[in-house]
Amino acid sequence: MTNLLEDASQWLSGQIDDHASNSVLYRRGSLTVPLVAGKARTTYELTDSSGMLVEVESRDFLVTAATLILDGIQCLPEVGDRIIETVDSSLHAYEVMTFGTEKQYRFCDPYHHKLRVHTKYIGVVTAL
Numbered sequence: 371m372t373n374l375l376e377d378a379s380q381w382l383s384g385q386i387d388d389h390a391s392n393s394v395l396y397r398r399g400s401l402t403v404p405l406v407a408g409k410a411r412t413t414y415e416l417t418d419s420s421g422m423l424v425e426v427e428s429r430d431f432l433v434t435a436a437t438l439i440l441d442g443i444q445c446l447p448e449v450g451d452r453i454i455e456t457v458d459s460s461l462h463a464y465e466v467m468t469f470g471t472e473k474q475y476r477f478c479d480p481y482h483h484k485l486r487v488h489t490k491y492i493g494v495v496t497a498l
Contacts, residue, residue, distance in 0.1 A: 376481045383434055383483040394431065395454040395498065401440040402498070407453070408432035412488060414469045428488040429464055432478060435485045447475040447487045454498060461498065464489035 391408045410430040418424050431453055438445055451466040466474050466489050478484040 379479040379481050380483055383479070386432060386484065387434060391432070392455065396433075396438065396440075397452045397454060397498075398440055398445075398448065398450075403438065403440055405431075405433050405437055405453075407455075407487075410486065412469075412472075412486075414472065416470045426469055428469055429491055431464070431487045431489060433485050433487060435477070435482055438485065447485065449474050452492075453487065453489055454495065461495045463492050463495045465492050 386408045387406045391406045394405050394407045396403050396405050408431070410432055412428045412430055414426045414428065416424050416426055435446075436444065438447070447466045449467055453464045453466070455462045455464070466487055468474050469488060472488065475485050475487045478486050
C-alpha cells in the first residue's frame, strides 16, 4: 500500500528544488558537492556568558538529504562544513554550526527527504 503523505512530502521536496532554490556548493575540507538549496532562516534566543538574552539568526539552507554525497557516501551536515553561494559574481560563505541546544541540522519532514542546515554567514571568499 502506498503512503500518500510520504508521496506528498517527496513531491513538495521536489517542488522546492525546482521552483524555490539556487545552486550552491557544499564543502567539507577538500570534498565538495554541488547542491540545489532553498533558503530560510531561524531565530534563536540564547543566553550569553553574562546572562543576557541575545537573539541570533541562522541562515538555513534546505537541501534534499539524498543529494548530500561526499566522496561517494551519503552523509549528514557536520559543524564546520561550509556552503558557498554565488551572489552577483561574489562567493559568499556560510559555516554550518549549532545554535544553543539546536543541532546543526534538522529534518524538514518525518520521512527525512529534506534537511534544514543551520549556518552563519562568515563572509566573501576569493576562491573555492
